[in-house]
Every structure is written in structure tokens, then in C-alpha cells.
Amino acid sequence: MSVIFPKTTRLCASVLLLGAALAGAAPAHPGAAPEADAARKTLDDAAQNFARAVADSARFISQHPYYDNDLDRAAGMEHLARMTIRTLEEDVILDTDFPYFRVLDFRTREGGDNADQRYLFAPLRGGETYRVWGTRGSSRRLEFQLYAGLPWTPAGGRISSALSADQVHYNADGSFEILLSAKKTAGNWMENPDAGTMLMVRQIFSDWNRERPGDIHIDRVGFEGALKPAPGSAAMAGRLNKAAADLKAVVTLWPNFVQHFYEAKIPANTLSDPANPAAMGGARDRWMAYGHFDLQDDEALVLTTWPSSANYQGVQLTDMWFASLEYANRQSSLTTDQAWRSADGAYHFVIAARDPGVQNWLDTAGFQRGVILLRYDGMKDQAIAREHWPTLKKIKLSELRRELPADTPAFTAEMRRKAIEQRRKHVQLRYGV
Numbered sequence: 001m002s003v004i005f006p007k008t009t010r011l012c013a014s015v016l017l018l019g020a021a022l023a024g025a026a027p028a029h030p031g032a033a034p035e036a037d038a039a040r041k042t043l044d045d046a047a048q049n050f051a052r053a054v055a056d057s058a059r060f061i062s063q064h065p066y067y068d069n070d071l072d073r074a075a076g077m078e079h080l081a082r083m084t085i086r087t088l089e090e091d092v093i094l095d096t097d098f099p100y101f102r103v104l105d106f107r108t109r110e111g112g113d114n115a116d117q118r119y120l121f122a123p124l125r126g127g128e129t130y131r132v133w134g135t136r137g138s139s140r141r142l143e144f145q146l147y148a149g150l151p152w153t154p155a156g157g158r159i160s161s162a163l164s165a166d167q168v169h170y171n172a173d174g175s176f177e178i179l180l181s182a183k184k185t186a187g188n189w190m191e192n193p194d195a196g197t198m199l200m201v202r203q204i205f206s207d208w209n210r211e212r213p214g215d216i217h218i219d220r221v222g223f224e225g226a227l228k229p230a231p232g233s234a235a236m237a238g239r240l241n242k243a244a245a246d247l248k249a250v251v252t253l254w255p256n257f258v259q260h261f262y263e264a265k266i267p268a269n270t271l272s273d274p275a276n277p278a279a280m281g282g283a284r285d286r287w288m289a290y291g292h293f294d295l296q297d298d299e300a301l302v303l304t305t306w307p308s309s310a311n312y313q314g315v316q317l318t319d320m321w322f323a324s325l326e327y328a329n330r331q332s333s334l335t336t337d338q339a340w341r342s343a344d345g346a347y348h349f350v351i352a353a354r355d356p357g358v359q360n361w362l363d364t365a366g367f368q369r370g371v372i373l374l375r376y377d378g379m380k381d382q383a384i385a386r387e388h389w390p391t392l393k394k395i396k397l398s399e400l401r402r403e404l405p406a407d408t409p410a411f412t413a414e415m416r417r418k419a420i421e422q423r424r425k426h427v428q429l430r431y432g433v
């Protein structure tokens with residue numbers, strides 16, 4: 001069945017396919033050995049394979065039920081661009097023998113990425129030894145998780161080991177080292193089993209005006225000071241083929257995750273019961289609740305939450321492709337450190353497309369639909385008291401003042417401008433940009 005792509009999508013796919021086709025059709029170098037021609041063809045075939053993966057991914061997005069209005073269509077193609085960047089970086093650029101951390105930031109939002117976190121990812125060779133070193137900084141929480149496979153994908157996987165900041169021994173100057181290996185060692189240690197594939201680090205921030213990230217780095221033990229070889233055609237072909245498969249996997253993963261695990265499970269404008277997401281690859285010692293909104297321009301949701309024993313508690317919005325809504329230059333997330341707490345002891349948030357003139361506004365950025373994520377970190381084995389489960393109520397914006405506590409203060413346009421300015425500054429400092 002033929003598909004009518006948006007002009008920009010057709011152009012991107014056509015350019016990639018044309019470039020790959022030309023590369024594959026290029027004549028062999030005069031006098032080249034047969035094995036050199038074979039290596040070149042293998043690489044050219046891999047380039048074409050990746051180009052087809054981009055085109056296939058664009059086709060998937062354009063046929064998805066979420067691709068049905070202007071903002072969601074644009075967000076869908078932005079999802080493709082982001083997943084292309086992250087996949088090329090992870091599969092083509094990074095090297096498990098000479099590792100660096102890939103940063104999930106404002107460029108590569110995915111998987112319900114938390115607006116309050118700085119995520120670091122490093123692909124690993126299972127069973128080998130790595131050293132993670134650096135300083136904590138002043139983040140509210142710091143967590144390390146080593147994955148064997150990916151729990152949230154169809155192929156599945158598990159968290160093979162985890163370590164939180166309060167389990168790490170620090171030197172007098174605040175620095176630390178953690179060894180990742182198959183066999184247990186003294187000091188800070190995480191198991192890297194033969195099936196190990198990736199280390200993820202979470203730096204979590206609650207008070208954006210005060211908290212800053214630390215410096216965290218990774219090396220494969222025994223490769224420090226070694227000369228990194230340049231990849232040949234065969235190695236690069238392997239990387240491109242892996243990137244092609246992974247691109248199609250992650251592009252389809254997240255909107256389908258929202259569709260099947262969130263949208264199909266509960267009605268719009270309601271919340272799930274709080275639960276621990278560790279079995280699906282989420283952080284340990286965390287409880288979460290989720291929902292999805294569907295609002296007209298004159299409607300709003302009043303989200304009520306209460307303090308808990310968590311040392312980090314926040315709420316955020318994402319689009320239907322499961323990317324965080326703009327959080328530096330808009331207020332699509334808030335922590336309890338950033339929110340107004342009313343005299344009744346609760347936090348009352350307003351989810352709406354228009355600024356309602358209250359501090360606890362969660363901006364939908366014009367999206368009619370999206371996902372709501374609530375996180376309670378540091379809960380350990382404790383549960384949220386039933387009477388303090390979060391609630392959600394849909395109202396008309398014109399009714400808002402009747403729904404909020406009488407002590408809810410007004411929040412002026414100048415106060416909003418200052419709040420956005422402070423948010424942007426923190427995000428710049430968080431990512432060093």
C-alpha cells in the first residue's frame with residue numbers, strides 16, 4: 001500500500017535512499033583486490049539498510065493512530081529525528097572497549113524521560129571489568145543500574161545490579177570509584193554478568209536553583225592508555241546494521257508502549273494506582289502513578305498530591321510519542337521543591353494549555369493529548385498511604401478558582417517569566433550547554 005508522506009519526510013527518506021543507492025552503485029576501485037570489493041559492498045549494503053530503516057520508521061510514524069493532528073504529527077517526526085541521533089551515537093559512535101557516557105538530554109528525549117533527571121548510558125561488554133569514577137555533585141539522588149538486555153522491549157531483559165548514592169563509599173574529597181565486574185570485589189561494586197549490556201546512571205534534581213550534577217566517567221579496565229583502533233569496513237557495516245535494527249525498534253517501542261500500557265489500561269483524565277516500576281526497568285525504591293490527558297483548550301485537570309516519605313517527588317507531562325514536553329522554556333514539570341503547598345497540606349497542580357495564573361501550572365504546550373507521570377523516589381519498601389494517593393479531576397478553566405483552595409496565591413506574568421528564566425538556566429548548567 002502506498003503512503004503519502006509529508007513533504008519533509010519524503011525529502012529526508014529520498015535523500016538517504018538516493019545517497020545509499022549511489023554508494024552501492026559506485027564502481028570498484030581499479031585494481032582493487034576481490035576481498036576489498038567485497039568489504040566495500042558489505043559496507044554499502046549496510047548503509048542502504050540503515051537508510052531503509054529510516055524510511056520504514058517514517059512510514060510507521062505516519063501510519064500510527066497518534067499521527068492525526070498538526071502538533072502530534074510534528075512531534076512524531078521529531079521522535080524519528082531524536083531516535084536517529086541517539087541510535088547513531090549509541091551503535092555507531094560509541095565503543096564498548098573505549099567507552100564514554102551517552103547523555104539523554106533535550107535532544108534525545110525518549111521513554112518518558114524525567115525532566116528532573118540527567119541520564120547517562122554506556123554500552124558494555126558483558127562479563128568484562130569497568131571502572132566508573134567521578135564526583136557526586138549536589139543532585140538530590142544518584143542511582144546506578146546495570147542492565148542485561150532491556151526489560152521494556154519485546155526481547156526483554158532485567159536489571160542485573162543496582163547501586164544508589166547512599167550505598168557508595170566516598171573519598172574525603174567527595175570523589176568515588178565503582179568497579180563493574182563478573183566477580184565481586186572489595187569496595188564499591190556492581191555485578192556485570194556475561195549477559196550485561198548497558199550501564200545507566202540517573203542524577204535526579206528537585207531544587208533546580210541549588211542542585212548541580214557531578215562529574216561521572218567510565219573506562220574499561222586494562223584499556224586505559226591503549227591506542228583505539230579505527231574501525232574498518234566490516235566493523236562499520238556491523239555497527240550500521242545494528243543501528244538499523246535498533247532504530248526501528250526504538251521508534252516503534254515508545255508510542256506502542258503508551259498505547260498498550262497506558263492508554264488502553266485506563267480512561268483519559270484518570271490516574272493509575274501507585275506501583276513500583278522496577279520490574280519493568282524503572283528505578284528501585286521508586287513508586288509511580290500515571291495517566292493520560294485529553295483536554296480541550298477551555299478545560300483543565302486539577303491534580304492533587306500529598307507529601308510522602310520520598311526524598312524526591314515530582315510530576316511531569318510527555319507527548320504521546322513518550323518524549324518529555326519542553327521543560328526548560330516551558331513549565332511542563334514540577335517537583336515538591338518547586339510547587340506551592342496549600343494550607344490543607346496538599347499540592348494542587350493545574351494541567352492546562354493556557355496559563356491559569358497559579359504557581360503549580362503544568363503546561364501542555366498546546367498538545368490536546370499527552371501522558372502524566374508521577375514519581376516518588378527513595379520510598380524503599382514503604383508504600384504510599386491509600387488516603388494520600390494522587391487524584392485527578394477534569395473541570396472547565398472558568399471553574400478553576402472554585403476548585404482550588406482559597407489560599408492559592410496568584411502568579412503573575414512577570415513571576416512566570418522569572419520562573420522560566422530560572423528553569424532554562426538550570427537546564428543549561430545541567431547539560432553544560
